[in-house]
Amino acid sequence: MHKEVLLSMADITKVFPGVKALDEVSLEVSPGEVHAIVGENGAGKSTLVNIVSGVLQPDGGEMYFDGKAFAPWNPREAQELGIGFVHQETALCPHLSVAENVFLGRMPQRVRALVDFKEAKAETIRLLGRFATQINPMDKVQDLSMANQQVVEIVKALSLDCRLLILDEPTSSLTEIETENLFQLIQELKQRGISILYISHRLKEVFRVCDRVTILRDGRYVKTLAIKDTTEDEVIRNMVGRSISTFYPEKAGQGEEEILRVEGLTKERIFRNVSFSVKKGEILGFAGLVGAGRSEVARAICGIDGFDTGQVYLSQESVRFESFHDAISARLAYLTEDRKVEGLFLNMAIQPNISVTSLENITRHRLVHRQKETEIAKRYVDMLRVKASSLLQKVVNLSGGNQQKVMVAKWLAIDPVVLFMDEPTRGIDVGAKAEIHHLMRQLVNRGVGIVLISSELPEIIGMCDRVIVMNEGLIAGELMDSDITEDNIMRLAATQRERIA
């Protein structure tokens, strides 16, 4: 039977110094199809779609788009053919406004610039309206949270008239509600005959919105399965070559000894009267919608951003960290949610990226003790199974998930007493995610207190011993044991309240 094909890739190969990122990978996408690409961190998913969108050029293989041979030399060429791309790492201009960023993609039509400007702005507002978050089209992108940046990135791609939309981990920073909105949009696009390539580590999403799934492993094509004929377990088995228990580690009982206590923490217009405590040996979850103020509270406690009033007690002693450096010396750690801008030294190697937080411990007579530095880096690279060709490989050349692991490693290296983890498993594959979850449990069992901020409800529900739900800068409620359910969290998180003045 004749089957229509929009994009076909045959035997695509791509070699980077030291790695064969893709080894004769083939793939076909039909019109109106949502096609998932899954695989472990570093399997080659981003590399594959970067080739479709002209960011990278293949070393071998052929591509056809709409029946014609296709070899885009740069992103512009692919874009003109109707290929839209939402990157794994947001690629927006931070100094420009949201609207300007969305318009940027419309440059080809600059002849009618004025008309388009208005149209596009209206369109931006319309598309933004589809998402629950409040984004002002005139806000600068750099002032937006990660989730909102991701929304803008999606809106930007949608505003283009594309025939194939590539979404590389579009939901990694989104909460349930935005994700739900995105799924609705995907259904609409599908009905209009637009094809979508969808990369995600969240298999639940893949099974909800996709028609077929192509599995990559170590740069090689494994197989393509129709979603309706397969199971999550089968997909995972093909991804990693074995079965993985995706169960969350067993929870511990409630801890008794209090490590950190926060009383009445307030910061004008951001959060108000936040009080809670972290007990030894527990994972405390912070749930809430994007913009609820979860990260801001953590950053204020750690002395990264200031706060107006309130008290912080560390092991019953009142503390106020003037700088993050002081907090680190007291072995408080904050894992940032944004790895590219705030987390990593991209053009430096893995080793110094991990040792940066423990520089003082490996310095003798003002010199960095290189052997100790390598030891630390190697210990955590092995523990977290970072996939890299050497400790001296530049972080920029790692896959997204492996970059995330490097970031986790640098905070484990300080041997923290309280660890704030802001979206710690963003972009991490199923196997590694389970490993990090087990590691978190091991850490709390050894007496560390962990505060987990996550927009992924199943993670919060599966991991946390206690959950605090924030809503527009206020604590909306605290849940324990069997009360930690999706319904309860959403009810507290989404209820309209008086706005914080």
Add this chain to the structure above:
Amino acid sequence: MNMGSGGQVTGQGVQEIHRTSLLTRALGVREFTLFIIIIGFSLILSLLTPHFLTKANITTTAIGLAADGIIAAGMTVALVLGGFDLSVGAVMALSGVVAGSLYLSGTNIWLAALVALGVGMLCGLVNGYFIGHVGLNPFITTLGMMSIARGSSYVLTKGSPLSLAGISKGFKFLGGGRIFGFPVMVLIYLVIVLVMDFAMRRSAAMRQVFYVGSNEKAAALSGIDVSRVKTGVFFLTGTLAAITGILTLSRFTVAAPNAGMSAEMRAIAASVIGGASLRGGEGTILGSVLGVILLALVNNALILLNVSVYWQDLLTGIILISAVLLDFLSHRSTYLTK
């Protein structure tokens, strides 16, 4: 995760790949290319003129480049930080002038030199305070400091050079003396370079400079005191500029208010030719040395071949742009994928 595809980190894999990559890296690095260019250039020059490979010519060229070299070493650190210091040439002049005028008004020359060193350090600290703690832009701040330092030198000397004839032999030894026929000034440059090169590779302080230059936000969010690191770097560039000013004073026994004119531009050019990046996070002291040598060779060639020295700026510009182009082409893929 290792699925048996080979070449991934597990056990000895790290070490092995590390070794091979060192070799390939040596061939790929800027310093190596520059070294070859310098050797080739010298060979051609020695064929073109018999005056090139003479002891006199080489010694004078070496002494001449030492001054630029000390300043360029500091500039490299500033570039690694992701900034630069435009005031170094002027600070160099100011410290020479301060030492000169103090000496002429009866102060002991060593004491005068010490005060001059202090003045240079102070200029650096002021730059560092405004850039690191207040958060002003390095371009504007050091441009301002450049005017202030240059202006002060003119005010102190009323515009004309101060002659320090009759200055003590001991002091003259710094800039003009020889040890076993080897110019002291070049020795001082060598010591500075060796210490700084070692520090860049090994010291914790310099490591912090790399972190800040690579990603300032991430550095702050890893607990690095970014303001202090910035202040320290500008303190260093100021100090090195003052040292150069004092050495130059000793060499010529003249304190000229227009000394070190556009030294900052030559220093930036030399560092960038040597592989430092204006984006920060990259640069080596060895690279700056080779950059300075290349520029000095070009200058020397023009003189020996009787070409007008006015060609010098033009050629410096061409070399600089070629170097930056080379950098851009070799990093092209990273520009695109980021």
